Amino acid sequence: MGWLELEGAANARDVGGLPTSDGRTIAERALLRADNLQGLTPTDVKLLVxxxxxxxxxxLRSTREVEAEGPGPLRAVDTVRHVHLSVLPERGEMTDAAADALFTRREKALARYPADPMCALYLGYLEDRPENVVGALRTIADSPSAVLVHCAAGKDRTGVVAALSLTAVGVRREAVVADYAASGTRIEGIMARLRASPTYAPDLEKRGGGNDTHRSREETMDTFLTQVDKRYGGVLAWLDNHGFGAADTARLRAKLVAPA
Incomplete structure (x- = not known):
């Protein structure tokens, strides 16, 4: 994977280079992932575009987040298409800090998987907004050039969509898990940006805990994918059951996997 050292984002990278089970790799400059893009500088925009x-x-942010943050620098670029697909239920004060999404509905969320609250939250994306999860993968498959997926921290909502996309096209499980956990190495910068934001700081204050509380851990993604296997028969089966079939997967693979 290649980190994108942007001036206005803390958790941006190209997932190109990740290995697939058939000996190929994810193409470079096909799928990018990042945290909030509001602070991008002109130099960042030039690099990306x-x-x-x-x-x-x-x-992947909620409507409330998008409205609170306002248009970011990339909105001014005519050649960049923006697709808004929240994976949170559109009610309440919900942000990527997950305070409301997870804790005001704590009993329901934890019932999904009591042993790991973050895994429970991720399973909620699939149960609450399957149409938008599928829509995100379809948008990735249909993008004619590089596509960037982001939320606020770039680790939870973005991490799940990236993991589903990579798993669907055959990236090895250990590589998918490692890509998710890589966000943990940038947690200090991620949290500093969120704590400086009027949109996200209140959620973080309510949730409490230091940086380590929010760190992405390998076991969480491994558990999530294992639960998808057990509950739904795997990522491909879940996608197929929600309208993303074999032809869609083939297009996603053609988009993301480098030629042999």
Whole structure:
């Protein structure tokens, strides 16, 4: 994977290079992932658009987040398409800090998987907004050039959509898990940005805990994918049951996997 050292984002990377089970790799400059894009500088925009060929942004934030933050710098670029697909229920004060999404509905969330609250939250994305999860993968498959998926922290909502996309096209489980956990190495920068934001700081204060509380851990993604296997028969079966069939998967694979 290649980190994108942006001036206005803390958790941006290209997932190109991840290995597939058939000996191929994910293409570079095909799928990018990041945290909040509101602070991008002109230099960042040039890197993403001119150098990496970014043409599509998939925004997984809630409507409340999008409205509170306002348009970011990439909104001014005519060649970049923006697709908003929240994976949280559109009610309440919900942000990527997950305070409301997880804790005001704590009993329901924890009932999904009591042993790991974050895994429980991720399973909720699949149960609460399957149409938007599928829509995100379809947008990735249909993008003619580089596509960037982001939320606020770039680790939970983005981590789940990235993991589903990579698993669907055959990336090895250990590589999917490692890509998810890589966000944990950037947690200090991620949390500093969120704590400086009027949109996210209140959620973080309610939730409490230090940076380590929010760190992405390998076992969480491994558990999530295992639960998808047990509950739904695997990622491909879950996708197929929600309208993303073999032809869609083939298009996603053609988009993401480098030629042999």
């Amino acid at each position: 001119d150098d990496l060929g970014l043409r599509t942004v998939v925004d």
